[in-house]
Amino acid sequence: MPSPSSALIVVPARHGSTRLPGKPLLTIAGRTLLERVHAVASAAAELAGNCAVVVATDDARIAAHAQAIGAAVTMTDSALDSGSSRAYAAAAAWPNRPDLVINLQGDAPFVPPAVVAGLIATLRGGEADVATPVYRLDWPRLDRLRAHKQTAPFSGTTCIRDAQGRALWFSKTILPAMRDEAKLRASGPLSPVWQHLGLYGYRLAALEWFAQAPQSPTERLEGLEQLRFLEAGRTIATIAVDPPLHAMSGIDTPADLALAEAAIARLGDPYPL
Template identity: 40%
Template sequence: MTAVVFIPARYASTRYPGKPLVELTGATGEKKSLIRRSWEAAKAVEGIDAVYVLTDDDRIRAASEAFGAEVIMTSSEARNGTERCAEGVAKLPDEPEIVVNLQGDAPLTPAWFVADLVAHMRANPGAQMATPVLPTEADTLANFVTDRKEGRVGGTTAVMRADGTAIYFSKEVLPYVGSLETPPKVWHHVGCYAYRPGALRAYAGWPEGPLEQAEGLEQLRFLENGWDVACVPVEGRGRVFWELNNPVDVERIESVLKKEGIA
């Protein structure tokens, strides 16, 4: 099955304007933009046929082309990355069988997360949409709880049925964490999705639902329209996964880049 990776990126982020062009310092002291680090993460995945940056902003287009990325320009009307992916797949000359949406604010996404997601889609032809989930490490869970206490929106958590399909996703910490000493198992939702092209076409035809609007989480539109979202557990292998959602996350991500020796 052919598989492509799309990296949706927009300049006008509500919480962090200009986020894709924010520079992050790696282990060698070299500064690279967030969008470049996300592209390099996508290029490291085996079994992917092509990687594209999707944007409606000429500043992001120019920066991406400067480091060698292929860019597909999409409209400014796309409300989220999934809608932007639906536009992007329609512009490809040949329709792939699997489309991966690697969020442009997740440069720490390990290659095996994406590979495991694509493998799940290839092994389960009936799956229309899937996303990785990761058991939270102690430090990550502490960051979740701290962010919410201080009024920031940090990462996203997932709650699943026994068969691995999603019940809900939230920017709150779910289930409730009464104590960090003896916390329940909390699943960190990884900002990455895989779809069949038909699922993207269906998604683009649905209006935003109240849960999606309340949480600001695009994947909830599938749940609100009765579609299953397969949650694919992945292994951290000691890598701390964190997204760049707020300015405070720059230091968190740079510390991981240095710890992991990522240039």
């Protein structure tokens, strides 16, 4: 039986965050953000099999910390403008170019390893260019998303998908619009809205194309990288997952650090002992 397609999980970790400089080195409940994300990546790689992990950074301090926690490191150009471009640079520099690349953002410590491994399994078992997870919102979660968008309209991405799980569109607007919403609410606990969990798996050829292609018109308007693929006619498979227990998509501000510590105190620490 042939071995499965080789995979590489890349953890992009920049020092120069505008809102939270040096955030990969900041601690949450006694562990650095990078240490937590690397632990997720390592557990996912073990689940997936034939999979390696590398931290991609542009900063010597982050590289030194990554090496101290036992992570492989590759240095990437600080001029790269996205995590996906950094992921491609890391994959291109890897000694054995992988078939599949996972971009696990360095500020996402609460992603379950099984979700990351699931992206690899989906790409190995199908023909999509990209795979990404989504979760269906119940009505209270949808209400909270709507309220949050009153003050942060570009926080939270929704997805329209077909019956086979292929993504038709992503938007910072809440999609779909709903006629007769009261009737829908009365019919069951789940809304028709799917929210995107910002994590991607790519075929290397698709990621290479992305790194060389210009921004697409709607990508520029929405600020969503995945629209570059859709506007070019490429296929994104969405994977339905459970709503995240720790409902934080990323750590961007000092307030987010405090919220993350509070969530760990309330819900338990996902970091493996």
